[in-house]
Amino acid sequence: MFTGIITDIGTLKSVTRDTGGEWGDTRMDVSCIYDTSTIDIGASISHAGACMTVIEKGPDWYAFEVSDESLSKTTMGDWKEGRKINLERALTGADELGGHLVTGHVDGVGTLTSREEIAGSIKLDFSAPDHIAFGIAPKGSITVDGVSLTVNDASGSTFSVNIIPHTAQATTLGGLQVGDEVNLEIDLIARYVARYLGHMKASGA
Known part of the structure; x- marks a missing residue:
């Protein structure tokens, strides 16, 4: 869950299409100001309102994969390297609910x-x-x-x-x-x- 209160604007570093499988997912790498040592692999982060799962990370970046379904139902299918993205980490029990309850599932x-x-x-x-x-x-x-x-x-x-x-x-x-x-x-x-x-x-x- 999220609140809709943006905590960083990330930059899309790269977009890589996996063509190894029948479908193949698209990997996106994002640079950010977050302290990525506090981001667990498997954590959820909202990207322009779309909830994605962190699969890899470095000192100032992390990566996630996007399914073809998400690409077709959001603006993510048009994203290119250098794009600026609204970011929000998942809500915790100690966070202030400054916006409203947001699922990260784009309608x-x-x-x-x-x-x-x-x-x-x-x-x-x-x-x-x-x-x-x-x-x-x-x-x-x-x-x-x-x-x-x-x-x-x-x-x-x-x-x-x-x-x-x-x-x-x-x-x-x-x-x-x-x-x-x-x-x-x-x-x-x-x-x-x-x-x-x-x-x-x-x-x-």
Whole structure:
């Protein structure tokens, strides 16, 4: 689990495709400022909102593997060497829950449709896939590239958020341009409410 509070911006050092097997995974190496001596092999780290498992590490870097499924369901399929990535280590019992509960399981890929600077902050409008629009509500929570944000407005499959200067500087969101794609995760509670209502409707209750 994560909180959506970014703790580092990593840099993608390399992308290596394993063609040895029938499917083959893609290995990605990330440089970071984390003290990697405190990161266990097998630990979970959120990468722009996608939870990945550490398989190898060095003094200022670590590596993870991405399945074809994750590549096809997130923005990771387009990642190239040099890309900046929002990072968050997994939540511990002693951490402050400053954002909201985030699973690191991406629900869909959204697109930035407009960007407007307003009194120092930045208003970002996104389009979201139709199948997750039900879980995006005004004043609710959403995760955009791993960042916990509050939804300002939502209509149909579009929604808007505001980011303050600190968020713009401390994450990759400040550099987003119209047309850029982002990983989206809807609020955990919204998922289960929708599942429950779907069950009730199917059962005729």
